[in-house]
Amino acid sequence: MDVQLLFRIAGVGIIVAVMATVLKQAGKDEQGQMVTLVGVLVVLMMVVTLLGKFFNLVKATFGMY
Amino acid sequence: MTLKLVGAALTVLAPSWIGFQIAARYGRRPVELRGFQNGLAVLVTEVEYGATPMPDALRSAARAAGPVAGAILADAARRLEAGGGITPGEALSDALAEHRGSVCLTPADEEILAALFPVLGASDRHDQVRHLRLALDRLAAAEAEAADERRRYERMYRYVGVLSGLALVLILM
Amino acid sequence: MLPEGFEREILTYVSPRLTGLLRRAAEALPAPLEEIRIRQDRPLQLVYPGGDAFVAPDGRLTADPGRAVRPDHDDLQRTFQLMARGSVYAWEEEVRGGFLTLEGGHRVGLCGRAVTEAGRIRTLTQVASLNIRIAREVPGAADGLLPHLVRGGRFLSTLLISPPQAGKTTLLRDLVRQLSAGVPRLGLRGLKVGLVDERSEVAGCLRGVPQRDVGPRTDVLDGCPKAEGLMLLIRALSPEVVAADEIGRPEDATAVMEALHAGVAVLATAHGSGLADVRRRPALAELLRVGAFERAVLLSRRRGPGTVEAVLDLAREVVA
Amino acid sequence: MPAARGEGPVEIVQIVGLGLLAGMLISLLRQHKPELAMQLSIAAGVMLFVLMMAKVLRVVEVMQSLATRAALEQAHMDTVLKIIGIAYIADFGAQVLSDAGEKAVATKVEMAGKIIIMLLAVPIILGVLDAILKLLE
Structure with missing residues (x-):
C-alpha cells in the first residue's frame, strides 16, 4: 500500500476521461458512457479491496470482533 | 524490473496496434470504394461504347480500379475465362468471396456489388448501363459515407487503442 | 454420333447440368445431331435428319416426352449467358434478331419475351427457348449443282429456293467456297466473292474472322443488313460475285438490281417451296420479272437435306 | 508496519x-x-x-496497560475500544459521503454509528448505575 495506488487511480481516471471525450467527439456517446462505467468499476474494485483492508485493520486494532 | 518494463511496453503496444489496424480499415474503405467506382465507370464505357465482351471489359476495368478492387475484377475476369459454365456475376461473386479477407468493405457495400451479380452481362446494353450506373451512384453514396466515417473514427480508434493499452498497464501494475 | 467439334464448340456453352446428358444422348443418336432444342420446363429435344428424340434423365434417348429431362429457368438463363460469353450486350443486334452465333458458325435461335419499343423488338428477355443448330460443312455439296450454274466460264446469277432446313445455307457456303477457289474442270477461274453474312450463319464469323471455309478470294461482311452490305461490297471491294442469304425485302431487291447493273453476279437464297411461292413475294417477284436471276435452284429434304429438285433456267423462261 | x-x-x-x-x-x-x-x-x-493506524495501536496499548493497573474490568475496556473504532469508521464514512454531496446519507450513517455506540455502552451505563446505587445504599 503506497502512493502508486493513488497514481494508478488518477491515471485510470485521466485515461477514461480522455477516451470518453474522444468517443464523444466521434459521435459514439454510448461507448463513451460504457468506458466511463468500466473505468469506475475498475477503480471501485481497487478502492473496495483497499477499504476492506482498512476495515480489517481498524477491527484488529480496536478488538472489534 | 526490465522484464516488467518489457511486459508493460508489450501491453501498451498490443491494443495500440489493434486500434491502428481498425483505424486503417476506416482509411482503406473509401479508397477501395473509389477503386470499384473507377472500375465500374470503365466497365460502363466498355459496355456502352465498345460493347466489349465481359472478360476483356473486366480486365480493362481492373486496370483502372487500383490495387484492391483491381485484383478482384482481374480475378473475376480470369475465372470467367477459365470457363466451367459460370456467369460473369458468379465469377465476380466468387472473386469477391476469395478476397473478402483483404478488403475493408462492409456488408452493405458488398450488397451494392451483389445487386450486380444476377444482371452482369445478362441483358442488353441499355439495361447494363442502367444497372451499372445505379451501382455507381450507390457506391458514390457509400464512399461519401465511408469518408465521413473515416473522418470521425480513424483518429478515434487510434486514440482508444493507445489509451486502452495504457489503462491496461495501469490496472495490471 | 457426335458432330465434329461438338465438345468445344457446343457443350462449353451449355449449362453444366446439361452437358453430360447431351454428350451421352448425342452419342446415342443414329444420325449426326442437327439441332438441340432447350425449352424451359419442357422436354429436352434432339433433332437429327429423319427424326427427333427426347433426352431422359439418365442421358438415354426416349420417345416419350413425359420421361424426358426438363431444363429449368437457371439452365436456360445460364446457357443463354454462356452462349453470349457473359456479354449479352455485346451481341445486342443478334439478340434483337433472335439469334446468337457460336464459334464454328453454329447458330442458336432464341425465343422468349420480346421487349418492344415503337413496334420494333428492342431486345429479348427471359429467354425460354433455345434452338442450337449445328452447322455442318459439307465440302463438295455443290459439286453436282455447279456445272448447271456456269456457262462459258462465267457464273450465272442464281437464286436458291428452299423450305427451311433443306440445306440451303450449306449449299450456299459450298458454292461460295468453290467459286472463290475456282473450278478448273469447268473452266472457272477463282472469282472475287463478297459475302454478306447478316446472321453469321454462312461463314460463322467470330470477331470478324470466318470460322468456315469460304474460299481464298472471299470477303465476308459479318452481321450487316443485306441491302446495305451488298451496296458496300459493290462499291468498296470490287467483287465479281456477291452472295447473300435469305433475301426478300424490297431494299434487298434494290441492292440486287444495283449489283446486276454493276456487272456483278448475284448468288442468293430465298425461303419457299417452289417458284410459285417466291413469285407471291412482291420484292422477289419483281426481281424475277426483270430477269435478275438466270438460274433458280429448288431444294427439298426429300432425300435428306440438300436434295436438288430442279434447276430452272430463268433467262429462257423470261425470254420465252 | x-x-x-x-x-x-x-x-x-x-x-x-x-x-x-x-x-x-x-x-x-x-x-x-x-x-x-x-x-x-x-x-x-x-x-x-x-x-x-500504527500510532493508534500504540495509544491503545498504553490505555490497556493503564486499565490493568487501575484494575478496571477487562470487558469494560474492550467496549470502550470498540466504541472508539466504531466512531472512527462511522465518521470516515460520513465524511466521504458528505464530500460526495450526499449529506442526507452521511447523517444517517452518523446516526447509525451513534445508535450502535449507545447499544455497546449499555452494559457500562448499567455498571455505573449499579455502582451509584451501591453507594447510595
Missing part, C-alpha cells in the same frame, strides 16, 4: 505530502470525472488513516 520505526516529524512530512498529492490529483480529476475523483479521495483517506 513502517510507522513503528518512524519518528513523529518525518511522518508528518509524509502524511502532508501524500495529502497534497492526493488533493492535486483529485482536483484534476474532478473536472472531468467527479465519480472517479470521489473514489480517489476515498483511497487517499484510507491510506492516510492506515499510516496513522
Whole structure:
C-alpha cells in the first residue's frame, strides 16, 4: 500500500476521461458512457479491496470482533 | 524490473496496434470504394461504347480500379475465362468471396456489388448501363459515407487503442 | 454420333447440368445431331435428319416426352449467358434478331419475351427457348449443282429456293467456297466473292474472322443488313460475285438490281417451296420479272437435306 | 508496519505530502470525472488513516496497560475500544459521503454509528448505575 495506488487511480481516471471525450467527439456517446462505467468499476474494485483492508485493520486494532 | 518494463511496453503496444489496424480499415474503405467506382465507370464505357465482351471489359476495368478492387475484377475476369459454365456475376461473386479477407468493405457495400451479380452481362446494353450506373451512384453514396466515417473514427480508434493499452498497464501494475 | 467439334464448340456453352446428358444422348443418336432444342420446363429435344428424340434423365434417348429431362429457368438463363460469353450486350443486334452465333458458325435461335419499343423488338428477355443448330460443312455439296450454274466460264446469277432446313445455307457456303477457289474442270477461274453474312450463319464469323471455309478470294461482311452490305461490297471491294442469304425485302431487291447493273453476279437464297411461292413475294417477284436471276435452284429434304429438285433456267423462261 | 520505526516529524512530512498529492490529483480529476475523483479521495483517506493506524495501536496499548493497573474490568475496556473504532469508521464514512454531496446519507450513517455506540455502552451505563446505587445504599 503506497502512493502508486493513488497514481494508478488518477491515471485510470485521466485515461477514461480522455477516451470518453474522444468517443464523444466521434459521435459514439454510448461507448463513451460504457468506458466511463468500466473505468469506475475498475477503480471501485481497487478502492473496495483497499477499504476492506482498512476495515480489517481498524477491527484488529480496536478488538472489534 | 526490465522484464516488467518489457511486459508493460508489450501491453501498451498490443491494443495500440489493434486500434491502428481498425483505424486503417476506416482509411482503406473509401479508397477501395473509389477503386470499384473507377472500375465500374470503365466497365460502363466498355459496355456502352465498345460493347466489349465481359472478360476483356473486366480486365480493362481492373486496370483502372487500383490495387484492391483491381485484383478482384482481374480475378473475376480470369475465372470467367477459365470457363466451367459460370456467369460473369458468379465469377465476380466468387472473386469477391476469395478476397473478402483483404478488403475493408462492409456488408452493405458488398450488397451494392451483389445487386450486380444476377444482371452482369445478362441483358442488353441499355439495361447494363442502367444497372451499372445505379451501382455507381450507390457506391458514390457509400464512399461519401465511408469518408465521413473515416473522418470521425480513424483518429478515434487510434486514440482508444493507445489509451486502452495504457489503462491496461495501469490496472495490471 | 457426335458432330465434329461438338465438345468445344457446343457443350462449353451449355449449362453444366446439361452437358453430360447431351454428350451421352448425342452419342446415342443414329444420325449426326442437327439441332438441340432447350425449352424451359419442357422436354429436352434432339433433332437429327429423319427424326427427333427426347433426352431422359439418365442421358438415354426416349420417345416419350413425359420421361424426358426438363431444363429449368437457371439452365436456360445460364446457357443463354454462356452462349453470349457473359456479354449479352455485346451481341445486342443478334439478340434483337433472335439469334446468337457460336464459334464454328453454329447458330442458336432464341425465343422468349420480346421487349418492344415503337413496334420494333428492342431486345429479348427471359429467354425460354433455345434452338442450337449445328452447322455442318459439307465440302463438295455443290459439286453436282455447279456445272448447271456456269456457262462459258462465267457464273450465272442464281437464286436458291428452299423450305427451311433443306440445306440451303450449306449449299450456299459450298458454292461460295468453290467459286472463290475456282473450278478448273469447268473452266472457272477463282472469282472475287463478297459475302454478306447478316446472321453469321454462312461463314460463322467470330470477331470478324470466318470460322468456315469460304474460299481464298472471299470477303465476308459479318452481321450487316443485306441491302446495305451488298451496296458496300459493290462499291468498296470490287467483287465479281456477291452472295447473300435469305433475301426478300424490297431494299434487298434494290441492292440486287444495283449489283446486276454493276456487272456483278448475284448468288442468293430465298425461303419457299417452289417458284410459285417466291413469285407471291412482291420484292422477289419483281426481281424475277426483270430477269435478275438466270438460274433458280429448288431444294427439298426429300432425300435428306440438300436434295436438288430442279434447276430452272430463268433467262429462257423470261425470254420465252 | 513502517510507522513503528518512524519518528513523529518525518511522518508528518509524509502524511502532508501524500495529502497534497492526493488533493492535486483529485482536483484534476474532478473536472472531468467527479465519480472517479470521489473514489480517489476515498483511497487517499484510507491510506492516510492506515499510516496513522500504527500510532493508534500504540495509544491503545498504553490505555490497556493503564486499565490493568487501575484494575478496571477487562470487558469494560474492550467496549470502550470498540466504541472508539466504531466512531472512527462511522465518521470516515460520513465524511466521504458528505464530500460526495450526499449529506442526507452521511447523517444517517452518523446516526447509525451513534445508535450502535449507545447499544455497546449499555452494559457500562448499567455498571455505573449499579455502582451509584451501591453507594447510595
